[in-house]
Amino acid sequence: MTLTEHFNYVVFPILTLAVCFALIRLLRGPDIVDRVIALDLVITIGIAAITAFSIISFQALFLDVAMILALIAFLGTIAFSYYIHKKNNND
């Protein structure tokens, strides 16, 4: 079993299952903060998938995309928490 087959038949199906579970929580979430952490988990799984794809395609350039995605996930969570806090104070 080569490395590419292992990534194609083991790692990517596990990541796909994980992103399916996180999307179910993103749709069902009873509160808005549940949706925010589910979206954060989806972006984190996206970073993992980009890293795995850069390993099997021998393109180290894709790791830049993973770095930018990590930055956007952090800023998105901080912005969501700031605006939820602000909206709660105005009510």
Added chain:
Amino acid sequence: MTDILLMILSTIGSLAILIASIGVLRMPDFYLRLSVTVKASTLGVGLLLICAAIAFPDVSVTTKAIAIIFFLVLTAPIAAHMIGRVAYRTGVLRWKDTYIDKEDNELLNNDHQDSQNDKP
């Protein structure tokens, strides 16, 4: 040999991410979901980035992977703290079986008051 090491590390990393995702789906409470998902997903992504650092025999890729791991380890707890504090302030409900230790809370308050009395 390197391939076997890469297979083991990538499998453990993806299983950690799967455990984080099952936790965010199955846990009964927002705070428990937050506690599960941040730690396990950071561990899984870190293991996959270590895989990338081993797979490419290049110093720049190793530096980039270490930078991403450092950034994730630095920012994931801050984001979790911010969203958890906002959830507590806006009154997100706890699980019905959450146990709050009242005596420990009183002890903390007494310590706080004592330290305030000692100051002047």
